[in-house]
Amino acid sequence: MTRTEPARGMRDYLPEDIRRREHVIGVIRRVYERYGFEPLETPAVENLETLMGKYGEEGNQLIFKILKRGEHEASGQADLALRYDLTVPLARVVAQYQSKLPRLFKRYQIQPVWRADRPARGRFREFYQCDVDSLGSTSPVIEAELCTAVSVALTELGFTDFHLRLNHRQLLTEILDAAGVPAELHGSALVALDKLDKIKIDGVSKEMSERGISAAAIEALTEVFTGRIAMDLVTGGPMAGLQSVADFVSRAGDVPASVENLRRIFQLTENTPAAGHLTFDPSLARGLSYYTGAIMEANVPDLAGSLGGGGRYDNLVGMFLGQSVPACGFSLGLERILVVMGERGMFPPNLTTTAADVMLAVFDAADAPHALRVAGLLREAGLRVLVYPDADKIGKQIKYADSLGIPFVAILGGNEIAAGTVTVKNLTAQTQATYDQAAAGGAILEGLRQRG
Amino acid sequence: MTRTEPARGMRDYLPEDIRRREHVIGVIRRVYERYGFEPLETPAVENLETLMGKYGEEGNQLIFKILKRGEHEASGQADLALRYDLTVPLARVVAQYQSKLPRLFKRYQIQPVWRADRPARGRFREFYQCDVDSLGSTSPVIEAELCTAVSVALTELGFTDFHLRLNHRQLLTEILDAAGVPAELHGSALVALDKLDKIKIDGVSKEMSERGISAAAIEALTEVFTGRIAMDLVTGGPMAGLQSVADFVSRAGDVPASVENLRRIFQLTENTPAAGHLTFDPSLARGLSYYTGAIMEANVPDLAGSLGGGGRYDNLVGMFLGQSVPACGFSLGLERILVVMGERGMFPPNLTTTAADVMLAVFDAADAPHALRVAGLLREAGLRVLVYPDADKIGKQIKYADSLGIPFVAILGGNEIAAGTVTVKNLTAQTQATYDQAAAGGAILEGLRQRG
16 A cells, blocks of 8 residues: 655645635736736746756755656656746746747746745645746836736735835845945845844844944944834835935935836836835845846735745846846745635635535436436536435435535435426525426526525 | 757647637536536645556656655655656545545546656647546446536537547456457457557457467457447447347346446436437457446547546555545546647637737826826726836837737827826727726727627
8 A cells, every 4th residue: 555645745635725726816817817917837847957057056956856767767867857936937938939929928827836845834845826927128117017916916815904015126235335235245134134024133233243244334224224214114105215215325316226216116006006005125135136126025914924026037038048138027925825815714705615506316226317317407507516326315315415515405206207397405494395307407596696 | 048948748838828728628627517526636746656556567667757855866766756647646635535525526637747758749748637537436327427527528618529439348358258368368459459440450350369369269359349249339329239249248148247337327328418429339448457347438530549538447546545445537638639629720719819908008108107097997897908118109009019919009198198088099990089097998898899
């Protein structure tokens, strides 16, 4: 006998799980379609060289590698790998099919990715990402539309209290410069800053100090991230905060392009559903190294970590194409959305949870051909119908339907078959009535509507 | 620069491909739901030991194996593998969650599988299977419902000329016995018989002879598969054919259980949509070794090979559970269905093929915030809207929409913004009209309806 658990860090999705996943995916997909994004899918398996070197040293370690086949298997070498994210395959696709794709290519992609991470609560080795990306334009309209689409998707899922934090990679560099952090320590400073949510400003300051950043620089950064500038953000909103940061990075009074870009994104979203969710956060760092412009992250108060994040990455496609194609995207994490929605009870009550709307039972197994015929009539009416297959007593058959929460049982006995009728039992209301076989479907549908 | 093609034998699905795939998957899924099947998904990655030894020697060779991670990577050993079919994972799931699943578990599963086969026309290394299986009952109602569900799925996809061929593993054994093929040559005989469609009866006879089967046995088998019995099938239908085969395998006149089982399946489907498609074919062999009862295969005249197949396998779950659970299933091959539908032009004409219903254009880039606001109104009306992001001349913007086949362009200039209106250009009819911004969505929807 073989073990029966799924592989470590992987999950089987039973029907109830799938209904919830499909609900969330359906909402996200419909919103993204309204925003003009088109579906794309790529293979689970990529050439190993496509993925290597795109995710940093730590990423390389987490890639699942596939052994060569046939006579080469014994070499122990790998030539293929499992998809690690949806962004690198997108860059490959844009390079490969450039002539077939529209100049402004907007795509969504909802597929699993695999990472050989240590499994933990909410962290799996196979998980779905819901990505949405626009390629071909450097306009801040792209960022504004992405933020709006993500806001609408989260809103239509039932989230009201999310924030979409916005920052800019170039602005982070400018803040570090202005605070007096030498360029060679920028990377270290960002690694420390990335932990602000977890270890607070005292922890970040301590780590920066350990990494060799001067006390004066740390004091200046503290001012930006938690002092007067942060206060301007709280009291005056993003535009006031942006002005404060502009003043900080440019004593000469000229506004850097990064601040201008963020301002424009706020203006563009002023009369969209993103307004009220979008905030400016000069401390937002985002881990991935390929970002080149605006970066964003979606958070809710009751989840450590984010529901998703993204940003502009104008150089990644160039690694495949040899010529740069501007790009900007956002990735929602399906598993985290499901966790929060589950904990908050956000799934609609009418998500299908039963195997069928009605079960067909027969008194005499010899009458099964009639059961299949009548099941066909009920299905034509649009009902989900289970035909009880075995020659059990009618009481046992009804009990089985009840145990599965199937609300109706349609019963065929000799009398019903002779009269062309079927008896329908409502297991919830504990009532029953006999209908012409052709009319039973409508009656059951009406009964389902009344249950809500 | 890295290569940009997908890995060998794998495919990227561009938007148009996805629309077609989702159409087919949607039809199949809706039919299977009406038949009381529930969705199940399993991870792409399984423990290697779960898959090894389940698919025969040839199958083992075609499994993609995943290298151990971290310090064990250097060993060159594999501990995981990619899903090879959907049946073995189902058997594992049924064993693992037996207490959580209904006693009669009916599930569908539409997911990719991976095989390291030599790629060829219509044969890929990543391809989707659409499986539907019933577990927990030995009743022929199960087979009858499966055949009906598959028939309805193919019919709703637009196939009218398919045959669902039915046979029985045990009956094949009885035919070989009656023809005088010794038990130890049954395997060889079935391998030869499996090629009947390709190499015809002369080729099969020749191969059987080479494999050591006597001339008398070959003559008897020829009679069953192409002679008088086959003629009874053609002229008298499946029941007459079954009687002839029963007479052949049992000179004493008693009807073997296998024939009784097939008869019952034909009776049960008599008044269902499977009638007229279901045929009896005593020569149908099916490759997989785990079948134990009825076997079936769906074919259309213009495709060598099948659209799908299946059968009863009452012993597979027992390999995981240690106690046997009766099971029967059918697998439709998505890729082959797509090939035939493409060649025959069977896709509905209204499958979405454009990126959006309407594109928003602005005369002055400074007015982009208005474009995003009006886009929001159109999206609330249910339209798929692309906002042109760049500050190009209006003519270039309209040309872009036209080049993508987007049927409408909504234009905002200074006059429109001042008046709270928007000008809508119908690119197909080459007309334009100006609407209140709140009314434009309805007008465009009406225009789309008129286009059909």
